[in-house]
Amino acid sequence: MILKTCLRASVAALAMLASGAVNAEVTVLGWPGGPEEAALRAVTELYNAKPDVTADNKVELLFTSRDGFFDKLQVDLAAGSTAFDVNLIATYSIGRYAPFMEPITLSDEAGAVFGDTVLKTMQFDGKQYGVPTDLSLHFLYYRTDLIDALMADDAAKAKYGEISEKYLGKKMEPKAPADWTWEDFVANALYFTQSINPDSPTRYGTVIQAKNLLFNMMVFHSWPRSYGANWMDDAGNITVDSEGYRTALSQAKMLFDLGATPPDSTSYEYAEANAAYASGQVAAMVQWNAAAGELTTAQAATGTTAPPAGPDGRFTHIHGLGLGLNKAAENKEGAIAFLQWLSTEEAAIAYAKAGGAPGLAPETAAKLAADRPDLVQVGEYASTYGFVMNGGTAEKALSVYEAQAKEFTGYWAGTQDLDTALKNATAAMTDLLK
Known part of the structure; x- marks a missing residue:
């Protein structure tokens, strides 16, 4: 990074x-x-x-x-x-x-x-x-040994389908990470979380670095962008309160609420997230490309690909x-x-x-x-x-990331609801990008 x-x-x-x-x-x-x-x-x-x-x-x-x-x-x-x-x-x-x-x-x-x-x-x-x-930019890092074992085991695939149906409302099958959507990312994270699947070889399915920090927002941005989200439209109207942001924020919130990311990850940034993955307790994560050497050294059975896709395609900040x-x-x-x-x-x-x-x-x-x-x-x-988000090179772009970090991490930590987080982010961004 x-x-x-x-x-x-x-x-x-x-x-x-x-x-x-x-x-x-x-x-x-x-x-x-x-x-x-x-x-x-x-x-x-x-x-x-x-x-x-x-x-x-x-x-x-x-x-x-x-x-x-x-x-x-x-x-x-x-x-x-x-x-x-x-x-x-x-x-x-x-x-x-x-x-x-x-x-x-x-x-x-x-x-x-x-x-x-x-x-x-x-x-x-x-x-x-x-x-x-x-x-x-960002890579999706994943444990190749765990994914290979899952895809070769019919009983494990059946369990994966049961978990996805229970929490996502649809029976899903495991895929190669290069073919993942964000729903696949969530389903994989739930399957590899021991509190949900006691047979999981890892304690957590993923790790989301969610400290109130602007650079953590950059890591998150590929998620809503794949659902069509942007900071503002061509006319300059702030569009953060959108289905794209709501979907991505809610999916991430599910992972926090169900324990698929470490409970203290709302205090994590780059180093802590890397340490969690390197310890062998995480199955997959989205992280900066700069971490490739560190993570592949710590976990030799690590693959990298682009972040998961959404309805609008695959994106990386x-x-x-x-x-x-x-x-x-x-x-x-x-x-x-x-x-x-x-x-x-x-x-x-x-x-x-x-x-x-x-x-x-x-x-x-x-x-x-x-x-x-x-x-x-x-x-x-x-x-x-x-x-690059529309407005991502503006004079106060860094302040936009800071405002989003404050509101979105508050939502993930449970200190405010989604509507309040998006309302506050919209107000801050309107002032910063007007």
Whole structure:
């Protein structure tokens, strides 16, 4: 998952660091630490070595603390800081920065390299504000050993049918997870919960991270979206009080009420949910693609596929990090040249090989199958199932997630009913997105 914390550096500190660039006239403010920094350093070295990049257009990288990054960045941009020409942006914060940045034109290769869905993660009001560099989306993780055993056992399949008929009103048969709907996800979770099925090899059928936290809402969003839900319609009307949200919220509530997710999962976020799955006490879960290495190491018999489908199809929430142009940049020409190159296949492949996680179109990702097989799956899912809610790049998008987290987790925890949760969410979103 893209990390949630950010930058606390003063404009003066940024200027001091930037002034250290002797022959580098394009200063890029990057995401410090982790694979994002390593990958950006690698492609910058490649770019600076190109014979057509003159000394006064070479790139110098600037990294500061992750702590408070996005809040401080907004202050620096609004103040017209010239300490950097290019800066980091994220899907859910583009609207905050758009007034202080300039839209950019990417290379002619960008559409084929990333695909339209991934490019839209860096768009606001129909304009391209950045080059996508790293992408986060969701996988359905499941225990292959448990699913295989279930599907090979007639008595177990009969029990599965009895449980689904009792709680979902229909006799269902187990399926391969790649074919699951959300009803299948719920039925599977109930079957693999010991309080419902004493013969279950796991204590819980799933784990839903439901702490009052905006990033947990992002994990949940693929569920209502598959039932046709959105934040608002094309006219700007808030549409959260919809059958799509009601269905998804109610299905999740059933899992809480029936004990199919740990009883304290209303306090869970990324780490706690992963720990529950890694312990062997959970049969399946929806989680960020970043957890793949951790979960498959902890449970070797783990498969991954796209999140379950609903009546409107199969979807996964996506958001990304990217780089865009500071309106106050002192070397816009050099900055634009770097950003355009960064959107080429040459740069995207180099970034991926250096450890980054770009969302690549299937044809581009296929060229990395030997080095980064995980990106093949990420690219396929992003291109085929990825979505950004209508309003998901707005100035106050993060506040929308926070408002939903407050109301929806309250409903799941039993402190308010569904009507109240949706009424409150609608009021908050109307104020935030008007």
